[in-house]
Amino acid sequence: MTAESLRVVVTRRWPEEVQAELRARFPAVELNSDDTPYGTERLRAALREADVVLPTVSDRLPAELFEGDLRTRFVGNFGVGYNHIDVDAAGRAGVVVTNTPGVLTDATADTAMTLMLMVARRAGEGEREVRAGRWTGWRPTHLMGSEVTGRTLGVLGMGRIGAAVARRAHHGFGMPVVYFDPQEPDAATVGVPDARRVETVEEVLEASDFVTLHMPGGADNTRLIDEARLARMRPGAFLINTARGDVVDTAALIAALEKGTIAGAGLDVYDGEPDVPAALRELPNAVLLPHLGSATRPTRVAMGMLVLENLTAFLDGRPPPCRVA
Numbered sequence: 001m002t003a004e005s006l007r008v009v010v011t012r013r014w015p016e017e018v019q020a021e022l023r024a025r026f027p028a029v030e031l032n033s034d035d036t037p038y039g040t041e042r043l044r045a046a047l048r049e050a051d052v053v054l055p056t057v058s059d060r061l062p063a064e065l066f067e068g069d070l071r072t073r074f075v076g077n078f079g080v081g082y083n084h085i086d087v088d089a090a091g092r093a094g095v096v097v098t099n100t101p102g103v104l105t106d107a108t109a110d111t112a113m114t115l116m117l118m119v120a121r122r123a124g125e126g127e128r129e130v131r132a133g134r135w136t137g138w139r140p141t142h143l144m145g146s147e148v149t150g151r152t153l154g155v156l157g158m159g160r161i162g163a164a165v166a167r168r169a170h171h172g173f174g175m176p177v178v179y180f181d182p183q184e185p186d187a188a189t190v191g192v193p194d195a196r197r198v199e200t201v202e203e204v205l206e207a208s209d210f211v212t213l214h215m216p217g218g219a220d221n222t223r224l225i226d227e228a229r230l231a232r233m234r235p236g237a238f239l240i241n242t243a244r245g246d247v248v249d250t251a252a253l254i255a256a257l258e259k260g261t262i263a264g265a266g267l268d269v270y271d272g273e274p275d276v277p278a279a280l281r282e283l284p285n286a287v288l289l290p291h292l293g294s295a296t297r298p299t300r301v302a303m304g305m306l307v308l309e310n311l312t313a314f315l316d317g318r319p320p321p322c323r324v325a
């Protein structure tokens, strides 16, 4: 099969620079110009009819989609997280799956910092007040928030993104760092002198003023932050989630925010997104972003180009650099 005849399906609209490259290299590529999500049946058809499928986090690819007679041999996910793809089932079906780590580390870490600052300093509340014409002027007790500088940051998952957040918080805001990760990271890679590794999630929750989540979604991490663990957090603490929505029990989080078990939450990801429960949307102490973690133009272009690099390696018979199945 030649690149000219290769049937490549791209499930969402990608940055134009990357789409131009795709068109140039694979004339038979199917792009999604109106950006409508595919849905299960269209994804099933893509796996049966296309050689290559390039999905994103908004596509669900469970085991049943990898059953039967598939034409697809390569699934190149646009994104680092891949808990929306059953990679074991893909592997059993002989489908190679890749992701895009590394290129979105800084953008996502910046988003975690944005959420920390916004929720601690009540920036969302203030912005809504100004836009609604409700601001009555400066006063000493207006929208008093929490300090960020010098408070303790707890990191759950000290991979690339967790470490990038820790470095920003420590070197930029003088924050001591405590973290849990089942795998011991290389201290030089973390880059935070005196970052304290502890043995349990609970120890991080109890020691931190801000807890930031950076573990993969799915599997053992589903509802990792539940009612019992929220209760272990400090009453003035904030929970930040730029990882995956299913890591947090949403109902328990809403209850904790309503009762003041914790002071606030900054969220970029949601279980069942894009649906966000009304009860969460109504909470003033929650800052809610629409999964913007990697959403800078250079990062989104780099993600697309990395998908292409993986695909090129696969087509050339080399190991794709970011193979996950």
Ligand code: DGY
Binding pocket: 056, 057, 078, 079, 080, 081, 082, 104, 293, 294
């Ligand atoms: C990622 O790369 O995992 C982002 O969350 C988008 O999927």
